[in-house]
Amino acid sequence: MRAVVIDSNGQFRLMQRSDPVPGPGEVLLRIRAAGLNAADLQQARGDYPAPPGWPADVPGLEVAGAVEAIGGAVSGVGVGDRVMALVGGGGHAERITVPAELLLPVPPALSWVEAAGFPEAFSIAWESLVELAEVRAGDRVLVTGAAGGAGTAMVQVAAQSGAHTVASVRRTELHERMRALAPDGTRLDVVTPGEEAKHGPYDVIVELVGGPDCLNRVELLRRRGRIVIVGVQAGATVPLRMFDLMLARGRLIGTTIRGRAPAEKAVLAATIRESVVPLLARERLRIPVDTTFPLGDHAHAYARLGGPGKFGKVILVADE
Numbered sequence: 515m516r517a518v519v520i521d522s523n524g525q526f527r528l529m530q531r532s533d534p535v536p537g538p539g540e541v542l543l544r545i546r547a548a549g550l551n552a553a554d555l556q557q558a559r560g561d562y563p564a565p566p567g568w569p570a571d572v573p574g575l576e577v578a579g580a581v582e583a584i585g586g587a588v589s590g591v592g593v594g595d596r597v598m599a600l601v602g603g604g605g606h607a608e609r610i611t612v613p614a615e616l617l618l619p620v621p622p623a624l625s626w627v628e629a630a631g632f633p634e635a636f637s638i639a640w641e642s643l644v645e646l647a648e649v650r651a652g653d654r655v656l657v658t659g660a661a662g663g664a665g666t667a668m669v670q671v672a673a674q675s676g677a678h679t680v681a682s683v684r685r686t687e688l689h690e691r692m693r694a695l696a697p698d699g700t701r702l703d704v705v706t707p708g709e710e711a712k713h714g715p716y717d718v719i720v721e722l723v724g725g726p727d728c729l730n731r732v733e734l735l736r737r738r739g740r741i742v743i744v745g746v747q748a749g750a751t752v753p754l755r756m757f758d759l760m761l762a763r764g765r766l767i768g769t770t771i772r773g774r775a776p777a778e779k780a781v782l783a784a785t786i787r788e789s790v791v792p793l794l795a796r797e798r799l800r801i802p803v804d805t806t807f808p809l810g811d812h813a814h815a816y817a818r819l820g821g822p823g824k825f826g827k828v829i830l831v832a833d834e
Contacts, residue, residue, distance in 0.1 A: 517607035518812045518830075520571045524558045526812055531572070534604075534611040536585035541614050543579040543597065547630035547806075548605040549663065550819045550828040551575050552747055553772060557603070564603035565773045574605025574830075575772065577612070578620060578629035588614045596620040600633035600783070602772055606812065606830055615780040618787050621795035631801040631827030632794065635667035637782060638744060638771060640790050643671050646767050647718045647740045651676025656710060656734070658682045659722035663827040664744060666695060666802050668720050671790075673700040674798060680705060680713045688825050697798060710734065720744060729754045735762040743768045802826025808833045 517531045536542045554573035556562035564570050578598040581591055591597070597617040604610050620629045643649045655672040659665050660681035669692065672679040678701040681692050689704040696702035705713055714734040721731070724746030731741065732755060739762055759766070771782065793799045804824045807815035810833055819828045 515608040516809060517569075517572045517604075518574070518809070520558050520573060524560065526558065526573075526816055528810060528812060531607065533609055536583055536611045538586040539588060539613055539615070540585040540611045541581050541588060541591055541597075541617065542583040542585075543577060543599075543610050543612055544582045544832075545577050545579040545605065545608055545610060546626040546832050547578050548574050548830045549576040549630045549634060550606075550815055550830065551634055551663070552745065552819070554606070555816065555820055562772070567776075568602035569604035572604045572607055574601070574603060574607065576600050576630060576633040576635075577605040577610060578626050578632075579610075582609070584614075585611075590614075591617060596629075598629045598633050600637050600771065600779070606809070608809070608832065613776065613780070616783045618783065618791055621791070623797075624794065627803055627806055627829050627831060628801040630829050631663055631803060633786075634771075635663045635801070635827070636671070636790055636794075636799065637786050638664060638769070639667035639671040640786060641771075641782060642720060642742045642744055642767075642769055643668065643718065644675060645785075646769060647720075647742050649675045649677050649718055653677045653717035654680065654713075654715070654736070655718045655720065656680045656682060656714070656716045656731070657720045657722065658707070658710075658731075659745065660692060660704075661685065661688050661825050662722065665722050666692070666826050667799075668722070669702065670695055670697070670799050672718075673697055673702055674793065676700075677718070679703070680710070680716070682707050682710050685823055688823070691802070691825055695800060695802070715739070718742065723747060724752070726752055732758040732762065732764060735764045738763050738765075740765045740767055744770075804828050806831050
């Protein structure tokens with residue numbers, strides 16, 4: 515099979531690899547589409563290695579495809595089933611083996627491209643907001659860097675939870691597309707970073723950008739507010755005005771999924787399967803796709819991922 519491989523210089527190369535073989539508890543997927551994420555670029559820089567058990571030099575954390583073969587001790591899955599999954603790596607290839615307990619069904623009306631942009635973005639959005647920040651109806655939620663794949667998912671999950679959501683998007687030409695993501699009957703305001711304070715204070719702030727000034731947003735918290743740190747592309751080391759956090763009796767919550775134990779990932783997959791996929795099937799959630807590229811044009815896909823002005827997901831699709 516063909517796979518995108520990170521070489522010793524941190525460059526992405528398309529190379530031939532042996533087809534993987536499913537072991538006990540695994541299935542083999544023929545990948546039809548795969549999402550790109552900031553973690554792929556971090557892995558190429560040497561900052562975010564794949565966890566044990568996943569390909570160390572093939573990026574790709576979310577895939578959608580058809581089941582081609584089934585290993586032992588697997589039930590409830592058949593050859594030909596349309597599935598998607600959040601994986602630890604290896605997704606930017608033509609095939610991958612995945613533990614069956616991580617599989618999510620692809621709703622019939624959903625395209626491969628859309629399915630490939632769902633697992634990572636909506637898993638982290640649901641866990642961050644619903645389970646960790648405990649967002650409730652009526653809360654005011656700020657999502658920073660909201661135009662990317664994770665941001666568009668966060669905005670929708672917050673809105674589905676009944677929150678008054680404020681999406682911070684630097685590029686004003688993307689504001690109308692962001693507003694269109696609001697489900698009927700929900701409240702979504704779209705602002706630039708300089709307008710965030712006017713729409714506060716906030717019960718929950720989702721930090722998707724990072725950077726040296728990001729924790730200044732502590733002063734925008736309501737009492738007992740929560741800041742959830744999910745992305746740090748603009749910088750991972752920041753000062754914190756601790757007394758502001760103390761006065762707000764606030765909480766800082768950090769989260770990432772990739773390095774978790776298999777059992778933890780299985781629990782999260784079960785939650786997404788039961789609570790979030792049904793919303794997707796009822797078209798209460800959408801996966802905005804910025805651009806698609808064939809696997810053979812992976813270089814342009816990664817360049818787009820690292821460039822400005824994206825709205826939603828960048829997706830690699832199987833060459834026909």
